[in-house]
Amino acid sequence: MTEKQDISPSDDRRSIDPLLLDSQLCFSLYSTMHAFNKTYRRVLKGLDLTYPQYLVMLVLWERDELNVSDICDRLRLETTTVTPLLKRLEGRGVLRRERSKQDERQVIISLTDVGRTLKEQARNIPHCMAEALECSLDEMIDLQGRLDRIRENLSKHL
Amino acid sequence: MTEKQDISPSDDRRSIDPLLLDSQLCFSLYSTMHAFNKTYRRVLKGLDLTYPQYLVMLVLWERDELNVSDICDRLRLETTTVTPLLKRLEGRGVLRRERSKQDERQVIISLTDVGRTLKEQARNIPHCMAEALECSLDEMIDLQGRLDRIRENLSKHL
DNA sequence: TGAAATAATATCGTGCACGATATATATTCG
DNA sequence: CGAATATATATCGTGCACGATATTATTTCA
Known part of the structure; x- marks a missing residue:
């Protein structure tokens, strides 16, 4: 039998090592985009x-x-x-x-x-997506604003 | 001379038509990911x-x-x-x-x-990126949480 | 035991995504 | 005017990203 081991890092290293995958905002963005x-x-x-x-x-x-x-x-x-x-x-x-x-x-x-x-x-696609998100309109707008600001910041530094 | 026209939609339609590009959270995610x-x-x-x-x-x-x-x-x-x-x-x-x-x-x-x-x-890459983001650690963590939740919601609906 | 089911990885085809570069048209300016 | 420059689009090469499918190894269970 294949032993299923835990491949996640232990939590106590989270705040210490900035090279941890799960501590990286960009990875959240990247994987959420794929979803x-x-x-x-x-x-x-x-x-x-x-x-x-x-x-x-x-x-x-x-x-x-x-x-x-x-x-x-x-x-x-x-x-x-x-x-x-x-x-x-x-x-x-x-x-x-x-x-x-x-x-x-x-x-x-x-x-x-x-x-x-x-x-x-x-016509119905945005509604369809909004349902899958399970996210309030307010939170969507807030999130959008934050992301747009980050995108503009990144663009400046090119 | 090439006339530079405004290709953005007018603001008064923003909240009316859900098929507007700039009203879509996913597009913010998509373009921020590219940045x-x-x-x-x-x-x-x-x-x-x-x-x-x-x-x-x-x-x-x-x-x-x-x-x-x-x-x-x-x-x-x-x-x-x-x-x-x-x-x-x-x-x-x-x-x-x-x-x-x-x-x-x-x-x-x-x-x-x-x-x-x-x-x-x-070693220095996360620091480098954080600088380009111009984003506080708190906001990064908050944003990450929101994105991760959305990703999990989307995954459920597959 | 040995056939069926499951699991791990790979191959193939299509469509982004972009940097480097090419080409053709339009504009600028000497 | 005409050469230099700028603009608009396209071509090429590389690397994701994934669905459909194939291959090989392991596990299950009749």
């Missing part, structure tokens, strides 16, 4: 979207006909991430990619009818 | 480790000679993620992968001398 992602995978399966793809759709549902940089800025992602993402979404038929007539450097992203219709199917 | 990752990339450059690789090292510095599943459990990652990660770390010479004699199914991961030495070079 979120897994839940979204399940919730978004019906829409056949990944979470980053869903984020692009959120941005476009708010304002259509953005260029690639606008979407990068909004999602704080690099063009190297977003360009292929947009191509996949174009392949799915939810958006179009067209060079701007005014500035041939820009590629304008616009929703197709299919992409717009998808929004109706997405 | 963390970028900072770690800079801080870990000297050790020639990625952030997930650093996490594996943290686990092994706490307790050596774990098998693959132990590390997966600890990091809450799948074996599909961890196995190649460990192979890369083995290639770097910081750890060894050996089949257990007692149970040939298990692969025991143990630190090399190089891997142990690396810990000394990592």
Whole structure:
């Protein structure tokens, strides 16, 4: 039989050694993000979207006909991430990619009818996620504020 | 000249439409995680480790000679993620992968001398990150607790 | 004992995520 | 005007991250 040993560190070292996994805020962030992602995978399966793809759709549902940089800025992602993402979404038929007539450097992203219709199917997703979180609206807003502040602090130090 | 337009949604819609990007806790988590990752990339450059690789090292510095599943459990990652990660770390010479004699199914991961030495070079990293965060210890601990609770809630709903 | 079930790890395919770099268009300024 | 510079997007290479699946070893139990 395989002996199941306790692989967690003992508590008395917690406050002493800063190199402990469980004392690291970033690891909480990292693992919670993955848990979120897994839940979204399940919730978004019906829409056949990944979470980053869903984020692009959120941005476009708010304002259509953005260029690639606008979407990068909004999602704080690099063009190297977003360009292929947009191509996949174009392949799915939810958006179009067209060079701007005014500035041939820009590629304008616009929703197709299919992409717009998808929004109706997405209506219930935030509610769905909020339920899985078991978290009050107040706490969500508070948490969001704290995270956003940390993100801005980290961005400054780049 | 390229006109710089405001691509953020107007505030009056914030509390009305739940499909707004900036009203979503998960997006704060997602983008803050990326900001963390970028900072770690800079801080870990000297050790020639990625952030997930650093996490594996943290686990092994706490307790050596774990098998693959132990590390997966600890990091809450799948074996599909961890196995190649460990192979890369083995290639770097910081750890060894050996089949257990007692149970040939298990692969025991143990630190090399190089891997142990690396810990000394990592000593200052948590301090470094804490500075970039500009966040009090109390707030960090509080935030960690909230995130961990959310992660456990999400895990339940899988 | 030996077939079925379980467990540990690995392989494969897809999709992020980003740094380094390339390319094409637009703007600036001598 | 035209060379230098800046901007917008894309290409390439590497490393996660995970679901589906395969492989091998161990355990269970008929």
